[in-house]
Amino acid sequence: MKIGVIGGGQLGRMLALAGTPLGQQFAFLDPAPDACAQALGEHIRADYSDRDHLRQLADEVDVVTFEFESVPADTVAFLSQYVPVYPNAESLRIARDRWFEKSLFRELDIPTPxxxxxxxxxxxxxxxxxxxxxxxxxxxxxxxxxxxxxxxxxxxxxxxxxxxxxxxxxxxxxFVPFSGEVSLIAVRARDGETRFYPLVHNTHEDGILRLSVASSAHPLQALAEEYVGRVLNKLDYVGVLAFEFFEIDGGLKANEIAPRVHNSGHWTIEGAECSQFENHLRAIAGLPLGSTTKVGESAMLNCIGSVPPVEQLTAIPYCHLHHYGKAFKVGRKVGHATVRCSDQASLKATIATVDTLLAKQGDPAAH
Amino acid sequence: MKIGVIGGGQLGRMLALAGTPLGQQFAFLDPAPDACAQALGEHIRADYSDRDHLRQLADEVDVVTFEFESVPADTVAFLSQYVPVYPNAESLRIARDRWFEKSLFRELDIPTPxxxxxxxxxxxxxxxxxxxxxxxxxxxxxxxxxxxxxxxxxxxxxxxxxxxxxxxxxxxxxFVPFSGEVSLIAVRARDGETRFYPLVHNTHEDGILRLSVASSAHPLQALAEEYVGRVLNKLDYVGVLAFEFFEIDGGLKANEIAPRVHNSGHWTIEGAECSQFENHLRAIAGLPLGSTTKVGESAMLNCIGSVPPVEQLTAIPYCHLHHYGKAFKVGRKVGHATVRCSDQASLKATIATVDTLLAKQGDPAAH
The missing domain is CATH 3.30.1490.20 (ATP-grasp fold, A domain)
Incomplete structure (x- = not known):
């Protein structure tokens, strides 16, 4: 099966790394000459609204998916004439517009600011x-x-x-005086089966995700699944969806959804039985979903602006590097590290070690 | 860093899947037009003794390694003039000839038939x-x-x-009346640091590996490490080496070595902290070695001749598919499944489930 991906950045790259062992092939449509997913598949270098190349993609692949939600609606509609497109046009329409998104939360009785x-x-x-x-x-x-x-x-x-x-x-x-930010990564199959990863605690700095820690038996897990399930079913959603919440007064308020694999789910590559990337591909390809169970205790730290020297990151036990092969640039996500340990204490200690290395490296912004 | 690989089959493919997240790029020299690693890097389609293309490879990459040991000695010598080559020429010379290999075992006091x-x-x-x-x-x-x-x-x-x-x-x-066949996957860094994975029990059918099961606290682990360490140090070896033994009367007799990542180590992709593929790349790239510790209980089953329907293999819990993207052909290794469980009982049950599916699928040879 050949998968078409609109966008050829790190999400496309990690989709291909997960899908290749399933026997899948990949084509990425991305105007950037240095799109970092191109190492792992065909690169159709074209604008997202270039109909000739969209048609070429549609003719070459069995299914199309997206790396980002701000794809023009016309692009989605055009592709949908020729090839199955997941998630569907309605899901993208909702997710790309905060007004539609919040209105959907309200319609589905999901608390939101x-x-x-x-x-x-x-x-x-x-x-x-x-x-x-x-x-x-x-x-x-x-x-x-x-x-x-x-x-x-x-x-x-x-x-x-x-x-x-x-x-x-x-x-x-x-403004919500939240005590924490959490996200729930969910996956829904073509037949409606839905699975959820454990809730993730997220820490942002300057608006950019820095740290995600997978939770264990989070008291709000069931409530989050209930809310996310409403959205998935309402949209007849297929694939992975990330749902960000504010944690407040022991409850949840919906912040936003991302109709795609998500940065706060990157820890699942090592930290879950089946990663968000493989599960997204399983869903859109009509395969059975994989287990969302954790393997050990995991966290993810983003490399923003630059990746520390590989010999230093790989020297840290329990640390798994994911280098995106992108040019280093201020504020740009260019890699991440998954930390996976057998217990919370060593997880905490290893996060601190990686964090120190990342801070020492710093963002080129600071230089 | 760009890695050159002589050979572009499944081993090259899995090397690239492991090295891409380290930020490495890959070029494969292989005469086959359908070399299955080409999805993950540059394919230099040329004969292994084609000096123009060998020179091109050497000029493009930072280090060269091998997917198989029967590379002509001239090829190795030629490449070595221009680029670091791991494992070294002497290791390949020994490993490609059973007489040299056995003679080395004898010289190093390693029991052998x-x-x-x-x-x-x-x-x-x-x-x-x-x-x-x-x-x-x-x-x-x-x-x-x-x-x-x-x-x-x-x-x-x-x-x-x-x-x-x-x-x-x-x-x-x-002939050795052995009670079992085991292999030890080892990795040695440029600085001589050496690490060993747990001993693996191997089951062959018709001379082809069918099943590898990673052991726990095997009583012969230390002895095997002692023997393999002698060979690694003698050869000043860099990279992953697989060493196959016959188990006999509570002892070991050396069968053969493979100077490369090895089929009996494929379980390490999910089953070890750092896979044999990543550790080989770390070694030849001069990076710190990764942990060879097991993650859960693991086994590997080969798909010979064909891969069962993906929707059936992916429906089995704890089963991870590795499809090589090769044409199906009698007796050909075209994929494998890793089974990783938290305990031996579920490992055994899952191996049986996968094995039944593989047997039902069968080798096209049987049709």
Missing amino acids: AFADIQSQADLDAAVASIGLPAVMKTRTLGYDGKGQKVLRTAADVGGAFAELGNVPCILEG | AFADIQSQADLDAAVASIGLPAVMKTRTLGYDGKGQKVLRTAADVGGAFAELGNVPCILEG
């Missing part, structure tokens, strides 16, 4: 009056890694904020 | 008179998977046997 649609500065002023401050303003589409966001703390931050974010449709979200 | 060099039918007659029957006659070079061998049980088998094996240099080995 107060929110309002912002089409103008006047909308913003009215929403602030209703929701209050502090609040977070986010572009409805195309935001990632903290980009396209502005925290509004005082009235002074509100004036001109709509123009500051580019005069594009936004939402305003009430 | 009685053996004799056979250059003619007269040599064979004399050796049979001295060693006795039953005995096994093997070509000195180029034998694998039971090919290039003949068991001599009675005097009638001896007459004409030299011609039957092609009038090429052979050795005669005394």
